[in-house]
Amino acid sequence: MALLKVTDLSVNYGVIQAVKKVNFEVNTGEIVTLIGANGAGKTTILKTISGLLRPSGGTITYEDQEIQKYKSQKIVAAGISQVPEGRHIFPGLTVVENLQMGAFLRKDRDGIKTDFDMVFDRFPVLKERRNQDAATLSGGEQQMLAMGRALMAKPKLILLDEPSMGLAPIFINEIFDIIRVIQQQGTTVLLIEQNAAKALAIADRGYVLQTGNILMSGTGKELLANNDVQKAYLGG
Amino acid sequence: MQTVLQQLVNGLSLGSIYALLALGYTMVYGIIKLINFAHGDIYMLGAFWGYYVIHQWHFSFWPALLSAMVFCALAGVIIEYLAYRPLRNSPRIAALITAIGVSFLLENGMSYLFSSNVRSFPQVMDVKSYNLFGIKVSNIQVLILVVSIVLMILLQLIIRRTKMGKAMRAVSVDPDAAQLIGINIDRTISFTFALGSALAGAAGVMIGLYYNSIDPLMGMTPGIKAFVAAVLGGIGLIPGAALGGFVIGILETATQALGFSAFKDAVVYVVLIIILLVRPAGILGKNIKEKV
Ligand SMILES: Nc1ncnc2c1ncn2[C@@H]1O[C@H](COP(=O)(O)OP(=O)(O)OP(=O)(O)O)[C@@H](O)[C@H]1O
Ligand SMILES: [Mg+2]
Numbered sequence: 442m443a444l445l446k447v448t449d450l451s452v453n454y455g456v457i458q459a460v461k462k463v464n465f466e467v468n469t470g471e472i473v474t475l476i477g478a479n480g481a482g483k484t485t486i487l488k489t490i491s492g493l494l495r496p497s498g499g500t501i502t503y504e505d506q507e508i509q510k511y512k513s514q515k516i517v518a519a520g521i522s523q524v525p526e527g528r529h530i531f532p533g534l535t536v537v538e539n540l541q542m543g544a545f546l547r548k549d550r551d552g553i554k555t556d557f558d559m560v561f562d563r564f565p566v567l568k569e570r571r572n573q574d575a576a577t578l579s580g581g582e583q584q585m586l587a588m589g590r591a592l593m594a595k596p597k598l599i600l601l602d603e604p605s606m607g608l609a610p611i612f613i614n615e616i617f618d619i620i621r622v623i624q625q626q627g628t629t630v631l632l633i634e635q636n637a638a639k640a641l642a643i644a645d646r647g648y649v650l651q652t653g654n655i656l657m658s659g660t661g662k663e664l665l666a667n668n669d670v671q672k673a674y675l676g677g
Numbered sequence: 678m679q680t681v682l683q684q685l686v687n688g689l690s691l692g693s694i695y696a697l698l699a700l701g702y703t704m705v706y707g708i709i710k711l712i713n714f715a716h717g718d719i720y721m722l723g724a725f726w727g728y729y730v731i732h733q734w735h736f737s738f739w740p741a742l743l744s745a746m747v748f749c750a751l752a753g754v755i756i757e758y759l760a761y762r763p764l765r766n767s768p769r770i771a772a773l774i775t776a777i778g779v780s781f782l783l784e785n786g787m788s789y790l791f792s793s794n795v796r797s798f799p800q801v802m803d804v805k806s807y808n809l810f811g812i813k814v815s816n817i818q819v820l821i822l823v824v825s826i827v828l829m830i831l832l833q834l835i836i837r838r839t840k841m842g843k844a845m846r847a848v849s850v851d852p853d854a855a856q857l858i859g860i861n862i863d864r865t866i867s868f869t870f871a872l873g874s875a876l877a878g879a880a881g882v883m884i885g886l887y888y889n890s891i892d893p894l895m896g897m898t899p900g901i902k903a904f905v906a907a908v909l910g911g912i913g914l915i916p917g918a919a920l921g922g923f924v925i926g927i928l929e930t931a932t933q934a935l936g937f938s939a940f941k942d943a944v945v946y947v948v949l950i951i952i953l954l955v956r957p958a959g960i961l962g963k964n965i966k967e968k969v
Contacts, residue, residue, distance in 0.1 A: 491856075491857055492856070493853060493856060512861070513856040513857065513859070514856070514859040514860065516859070517858065517859035518859060522857070522858075523857045525853065525854065525857060529851050529853060529854035529857070530852065530854070531847055531850050531851060532850060533845075533846075533850060534846070541843075542843065542847055542858055543858055545840070545843075545844070545847075545858045545859050545860060546858075546859040590858065591857075594859065596915065603743045638712070
């Protein structure tokens with residue numbers, strides 16, 4: 442069953458149409474990836490799902506409700522959390538405070554405590570640095586903090602915008618491992634990546650986006666094996 | 678020595694008024710990067726509210742102070758909603774010019790409604806002067822200082838401890854990230870205006886009591902001085918605004934004590950020019966380093 446269904450979605454910046462009648466869906470329990478070059482419209486799509494941008498056309502359906510007019514806080518409350526491109530952790534707040542902010546809308550103290558343990562369990566480095574100013578973390582650690590913060594909202598669907606961007610290879614592998622674990626523990630994942638090889642390798646399904654249009658879709662394996670995809674995105 | 682201490686006492690009570698006002702400037706700037714030029718006029722509204730409830734309804738000091746805070750909080754929220762919110766995504770200069778417009782509207786509107794005459798503020802309490810080791814301290818001065826400090830502590834607690842306070846901090850450092858964790862930006866901005874305006878309302882009532890006179894243009898000069906105080910401390914920084922307020926207050930009284938009364942306002946502008954030249958981030962401000 443489709444948890445998220447995007448239908449004929451168009452998004453404009455002024456007169457520029459960045460996303461043009463895009464259609465895709467994410468089923469409960471899947472990892473779905475959207476791959477595409479710089480400027481393809483990936484971030485724009487995620488921002489629109491999260492309610493930071495308003496579409497100029499089309500619908501976004503989540504759990505059978507149209508959410509494209511919802512305010513961002515209502516979307517978070519409904520169970521969609523985003524880890525934005527560039528991480529956007531809160532500098533000046535400690536690691537723990539950043540994670541607490543992730544649970545901003547929650548009132549179940551016990552549940553929050555459990556999830557704190559779960560996040561620290563999954564990202565031991567965050568536990569070590571729990572009282573450190575988040576701005577002093579390395580890029581990879583900040584990425585983990587941003588993911589941890591999103592998980593603190595206990596989302597049903599997590600949107601990841603280029604989580605591997607700018608990271609050293611060893612961190613990249615760790616991040617992709619964690620994405621798998623997140624899925625296994627029951628959170629559905631919509632993953633945006635330029636690292637198409639890695640993203641398609643863990644994804645159940647993928648879509649290829651080019652200048653605001655969906656060009657192709659298929660299972661992760663199919664797209665990995667596809668000649669055009671290989672030429673354009675896998676350097677081969 | 679005695680004169681120095683005497684001026685310090687005078688400077689502290691005046692400075693705490695500037696500090697209360699500067700906090701409003703700095704909070705609003707911190708959250709929507711707007712220099713709210715109408716902020717000094719909110720303080721004037723607070724003073725007029727105090728005048729009316731004491732005069733007409735025979736409120737005593739505390740109810741007058743508290744009701745002025747509530748009244749000004751509402752006024753601040755309404756002004757933000759009507760004047761600034763529609764311009765949220767416009768160029769910053771548009772909001773800035775609107776703020777100047779709101780300021781004129783409040784000043785001239787009040788002059789029209791209540792005449793531009795200076796009126797004497799009803800004295801709700803007897804002024805008592807104490808003489809401590811040759812320094813004259815009035816009960817009003819002590820009251821202003823104590824009330825201001827209590828309000829600043831309360832503000833700090835609200836910002837550090839409450840959910841709304843945390844939302845304010847989050848929105849001021851990163852509005853997009855704040856939205857992505859479910860913070861309601863509109864409500865957070867309204868709350869910020871309410872807090873800042875309430876402090877201005879308290880300052881207005883207290884200054885009425887201290888100087889014993891109010892008029893519709895009374896907010897202009899203190900407004901500018903408080904703005905300089907906020908810049909001096911580091912705009913956007915709460916402790917900076919408090920510190921800057923006290924520094925400006927003491928500087929002003931010191932200038933007067935040295936016999937340069939005519940220059941007491943000019944000194945503040947000189948301070949502004951000096952900070953902008955040598956330390957634009959303010960006393961407590963850090964030069965911002967971006968982490969990539
Ligand atoms: N705020 C904006 N104003 C105007 N145009 C924008 C804005 N943000 C993005 N665009 C344009 O919209 C298009 C899509 O941008 P978007 O950020 O969604 O791409 P992306 O696929 O996420 O790219 P990247 O891989 O570089 O992050 C680009 O042409 C971009 O220049
Ligand atoms: Mg992007």
